[in-house]
Amino acid sequence: MKTILVPTDFSTVSENAVNYAAEIAKVTKAKLILFHVYHMPVTATEVPIVLPNVDELEKDCMEGLLQISTRLHSKLSTTNIECIVKCGFPVDEINQYTQNSKIDLIVVGMKGAGYLTEKLIGSVTTSLIQTSNCPVLVIDEKVKFRSIRKIVLACDYNETENKKVLEPMKEFAHLFKSHVYVLNVLRKSEPVEPVTEVVSDFIKLEHTLADTTHSFHYLSNEKIIDGINEFVSEGKMDMVVMIPRKHSVLRNIFNEPNTKKMAFHSIVPLLAIH
Numbered sequence: 674m675k676t677i678l679v680p681t682d683f684s685t686v687s688e689n690a691v692n693y694a695a696e697i698a699k700v701t702k703a704k705l706i707l708f709h710v711y712h713m714p715v716t717a718t719e720v721p722i723v724l725p726n727v728d729e730l731e732k733d734c735m736e737g738l739l740q741i742s743t744r745l746h747s748k749l750s751t752t753n754i755e756c757i758v759k760c761g762f763p764v765d766e767i768n769q770y771t772q773n774s775k776i777d778l779i780v781v782g783m784k785g786a787g788y789l790t791e792k793l794i795g796s797v798t799t800s801l802i803q804t805s806n807c808p809v810l811v812i813d814e815k816v817k818f819r820s821i822r823k824i825v826l827a828c829d830y831n832e833t834e835n836k837k838v839l840e841p842m843k844e845f846a847h848l849f850k851s852h853v854y855v856l857n858v859l860r861k862s863e864p865v866e867p868v869t870e871v872v873s874d875f876i877k878l879e880h881t882l883a884d885t886t887h888s889f890h891y892l893s894n895e896k897i898i899d900g901i902n903e904f905v906s907e908g909k910m911d912m913v914v915m916i917p918r919k920h921s922v923l924r925n926i927f928n929e930p931n932t933k934k935m936a937f938h939s940i941v942p943l944l945a946i947h
Contacts, residue, residue, distance in 0.1 A: 674701045674777045674844055678807075680708045680767050680797070681782075683737050686814045690782035693942070694810075695745050695752060696818035701848065703777070704753040705745070707738045708770065710763040727760065734758045764800040771807045778841070780810045802917050802945040808841040811943040821849040821911045827856045827901050828916055830874030836881045841946045842914045846885050853887040854908065858900035860893075905941060914944045 679694040681687035691707065698705040711734050738756035745754055759766040771779065783798050801809050824846055826839075846853055855878065875889075894900035905913060 674703050674848075676704045676706065676774070676776050677701075677778045677780060678706045678708055678767070678771060678774075678776045679780045680710070680763065681738070681741070682709065682763075684782070684784075686782035686784045688741075688782075689814050689816070690780050690812040691741060691745070693812045693816065693818050694780035695749055697778075697780070698752050699749045704755065706755045706757055706776075707741055708757045708759070708767065709734050709738055710759045710761055710766045712760060712762065731758050731760070763797045764804065767797075767801060768805055771805060776807050778810055779805060779807050780812060783811050783813050806947055808947070809945045811945065813940075813942075816940070816942055819911060821845055821851050823908060823910045824851045824853045824912045824914060825856050825901070825905060825908075825910045826853055826914045827858065827897075828914075829857060830871065830878050838916060838946060839881055842944060843882075843885050845912065845944070851886070851911070853882060853885055854904070854910070855882070855887060855889045856892065856901065856904055857890070858892050858894055858897045860895055860897070910941055912942050912944060914946060917945050917947065 674697075677694050677698055679687075679691050681691055695705060697703070711730050735756060735758050738758065742754045742756055745752060757770070759770070767779065770776070779801060781798050781801060783796075798809075798811055802811070824842065826842060842853070845851060890904065892900040892904060894903070901913065904910070
């Protein structure tokens with residue numbers, strides 16, 4: 674992990690994500706890029722209003738990033754920090770910059786541990802989870818950095834057909850000497866997959882994780898969220914990893930009606946890998 678991108682809007686939620694990213698950068702000796710996207714205000718009134726020009730806005734935003742950089746340097750003197758300001762729409766600018774640069778991880782904040790569909794769906798964070806080709810680490814405003822010893826990989830076995838998809842998670846696991854808990858939450862109401870396919874996917878996943886300390890776990894729960902919550906809380910896990918694909922566990926959570934509060938969002942980070 675060489676370069677970490679941290680989008681910030683200068684809120685307390687973003688500040689917490691910046692602090693978390695800085696701790697990762699300290700451990701990995703990665704370069705930290707503070708990234709802010711602004712847009713020109715649009716008036717919907719006939720009354721003349723003096724608006725700041727682009728240069729003034731960009732200067733103010735850059736000063737804000739430099740203040741954060743100075744604070745981090747005083748705390749993490751060895752961290753290489755760069756500040757980037759762009760004008761446009763946050764998701765578009767973040768994805769474009771990520772594609773044009775060698776970014777290994779995006780760390781972004783999320784407010785609250787309330788209903789997932791209310792707090793995530795439609796937000797910049799959700800859009801990044803669904804559209805970014807780069808791993809996205811979501812940090813709740815209450816999450817504080819701690820060593821990542823226990824990682825939950827919540828997935829269906831067929832989501833890991835591509836061996837490379839798990840490399841970001843494995844990098845975390847090797848870096849922090851973590852144990853990976855592969856969790857499959859089963860619904861009784863869903864059709865059972867053919868045994869041969871399940872066994873085949875299991876063997877492939879076992880082979881992919883051969884160089885990583887891991888174990889397999891199963892839960893039966895009609896609510897995927899409740900199952901993950903239960904496992905995370907009882908096992909005192911440090912990170913949850915999901916793969917946002919069509920028909921994946923994460924997609925099911927987004928589409929699940931009457932989604933209950935997802936407790937792990939207030940306790941541990943969520944890593945979305947693609």
